[in-house]
Amino acid sequence: MNKVAHTTIRPARSLNLLSQDEIHKLSSPSAALHKLFRDCALAILNTDSQQDDPEEIFNTFADFDVRFVLQSRGIVLEIFNAPARSFVDGKIIRGIQEHLSSTLRDIVYTDFKILSQQPETSAQITDSVFLILRNANVVRPNLPPNMVVCWGGHSISRLEYDYAKQVGYEMGLRGLDIITGCGIGAMKGPMKGAAVGHAKQQIKTGRYIGISEPGIIASESPNAIVNELVIMPDIEKRLEAFVRLGHSFIVFPGGVGTVEEIFYLLSILLHPENKQGIPLILAGPAACQDYFATLDAFLKKCFGDEIADLYHIITGEPEQVAKWSREAVDSVQEARRQSEDAYYFNWQLYIDPMLQQPFIPTHQNMAALKLFPDMPKHELAAQLRAAFSGIVAGNVKAFGIRQVAEHGPYQINGDPELMRAIDDLLRQFVRDKRMKLGQDASCYQPCYDIINAD
Incomplete structure (x- = not known):
């Protein structure tokens, strides 16, 4: 080396x-x-x-x-x-x-x-997120909404990467800026495409914001396109930063980390305090139809068929994805203008405190999760987000890897039918090599054991 x-x-x-x-x-x-x-x-x-x-x-x-x-x-x-x-x-x-x-x-x-102030209440945590972003000059007044958050895996195929880049290019032509988790794969593709689109439109102020946190930055180092990097103190504040900054969301194909992000956003959208939605699209090349069909079926299994009302799936047609994003951002601008909410930070969004408190993926915390379909849907989504967060930690974060090495796989408990659905989804991710870059699925050792799956 x-x-x-x-x-x-x-x-x-x-x-x-x-x-x-x-x-x-x-x-x-x-x-x-x-x-x-x-x-x-x-x-x-x-x-x-x-x-x-x-x-x-x-x-x-x-x-x-x-x-x-x-x-x-x-x-x-x-x-x-x-x-x-x-x-x-x-x-x-x-x-x-x-x-x-x-x-x-x-x-x-x-x-x-x-951290010296030890924010504890929900409002204090949100203020902390805002202050970190303001100190980094990420939140800026007097700018029209144009931020599209792009989520997706860092372990994706070349076809999926090229698709994400083409979507980014189409968004760049439409003057949209990009926020991602700052890594490679589905995080780099939209930024790289948008940079070309901005150049063609002679936009010299294009923003490619990467938001990371110390626990994951080693496995997802910032890509070279990022021109505004922010390191949040934990994954929960990182996720809140995304939803406070973003004016629309695109989710490209990914693995457990991407599903964790989806559950986080769905928990917010399902909460009865939030009357206004967040534009969300699931997008990938035509070859990913089976991937999104599986994900769609899994989400319906967790929350019922009506969950599909909260997102829109487009496979292929990158130009259509960009047009949808531009229209969504314009509708957000009109809604915030009428409500007199800030364009640069979504203050009116309610985020349940259970989504704001750091989830430490110890074996005790993982075993204490409650995953049952009769729970309030926003609470189930929050619990599922924590479960997938623990699985991410066990696969790619130093702390989680050490925990699994010392104490064995995490134990995840819940409704048997729901547990089988989770296990099936995760095993498909393993087969599709979406769990870890370059891994051999035949020798992959899961960092979790599903309890009550029989």
Whole structure:
């Protein structure tokens, strides 16, 4: 593995202006903040790598380190044994430098300004999400709505990637900006396509916003198209940031992480407090008809046939997907104009506190989930979202992988018929290689055991 043995980097913009306390907490190798930034920095410097196993990445670059050097003009990052792919002729790629600076900005701000306040109520958590996004200059007043959130898997076929890119191109031609989870696959495709569409329309202010969090950034490093990177402190605030910022949503084919995102959004849409919907489309190439038919049947199994009223499925026709997105964004603009809601942040959306509290995928928490069809539908969706979050952790997050290695597979309990439907869906994802990049389905070991499935 090629490495750059030693280099120094000055943070872009104003992040070299840190307080003595901030520098001390970041500089101490034993401090949690130092390890957090080191791990995120390694993920960013590993951008465009095909590795998606965080433990493998950390082991490959076990000698990687970051130190903070205080100078009269601010700080300098001293980096050791960094992945060589982020450098050209010994100089760091400008976009990578920007991503490092964004990560430092968010980690410092979150630790000193957000977590120190210990937000507890639902309103306080939403304020925290807003403040992090405002500090990152992502929320901007006086701009018309044009944000399309694109979700989907990082482990997709070339056909699916090209389709996502074509949809992005059509959206770029229509002046729409893109928000994704910032990784490769269905997250990179729409951004890359939109960049070409924007260029053809001579739009020089195109926004390609990537929203990540420390637990997943190693397996989904920011792609090179992202020009606004935000690191949220946990997956729940990351998901809330998506729904507060987005004016419409497109879900491309994906695996368990994508289904987790769908359940999160459906829980919000199903909540009786939310009278106004969020435009949601499930889209993929014509070859993905079976994928969406399976997903549609699974969602109906969980919530009843009426759940299909909350989303629209389009296979093929990327231009039609973009037209639908443009019309959806325009309708959101009109609705917010009439309600006098902010264009840049959906304040009126109600998010149940159970979706805001961090779900830690321990074996105890996974076993405590309640998955029964007679529950209120928004509560079932929230519980299903937590179950799939745990499965994501067990597959791609360092914490979850260690939990499964030490204590065995997670135990998931619930209604037998519903459990069989979940197990069937997950096993199809394994067969289709949607659970993990490059895996051999024949030797895949599930990180979960389904209880009461017989």
